[in-house]
Amino acid sequence: MTDLQRGVLSDGKITDAEFREVRQRYIDCLTDAGIHATARPDGGYDFDTQLVGAQADAERQCAEETTYVIEPLYYAIRTNPQKEDFSALVAECLRTEEVVDSTFTKDDWDQFVNAFSAAQAGESNGNDIPLASELPKLPGGVAMDDPRVQECSTNPLGR
Structure with missing residues (x-):
């Protein structure tokens, strides 16, 4: 886990502001890797090109450093608070x-x-x-x- 992820999870909550920051850091990481993407308001991302090869590897690395742990937890807490199957x-x-x-x-x-x-x-x-x-x-x-x-x-x- 990265310092960013540990910081977000340190109090056992993921605020909307923290979630927006994590998503923005993911987008910034992609931009640094030469990948243009936008975050959709309802979740998910739109990419200008199909990610293959080095771009797919860069996207995976960006996700692991930012959204990989946080995003599923954020949505799970909001969409399934009773932790049903x-x-x-x-x-x-x-x-x-x-x-x-x-x-x-x-x-x-x-x-x-x-x-x-x-x-x-x-x-x-x-x-x-x-x-x-x-x-x-x-x-x-x-x-x-x-x-x-x-x-x-x-x-x-x-x-």
Whole structure:
């Protein structure tokens, strides 16, 4: 853990100001590495180019020094304060939004996320950058980038 991360976590809280500072330091680190990115207000980042090779390595290093530990904790505290099983919450949200049918479970969600991550990493076909058509879809053919899936996977309780 870096001094920045230890400082943010030292009092057991992550304030909005601390979170903004961590995100800005991540953006600054990327800029220093020659990568242009912007932080989205709802979380996540937009990059001007696909990150491969040295740029992907630089992004990973920047994240490890800044957001890697802080960001998941910040969102978890706000979106799941009761510390419920997050995958179960996502599956329930997807069922409620009628993205999947009533038989879809947390294990189905976990399997989908693992398959999606493997495909994005190029493990399914050996390519560095998979085509959108090669990425796994939820039962019924709904893609990960569907707004309902994005909302359920980041904020399943709607908070």
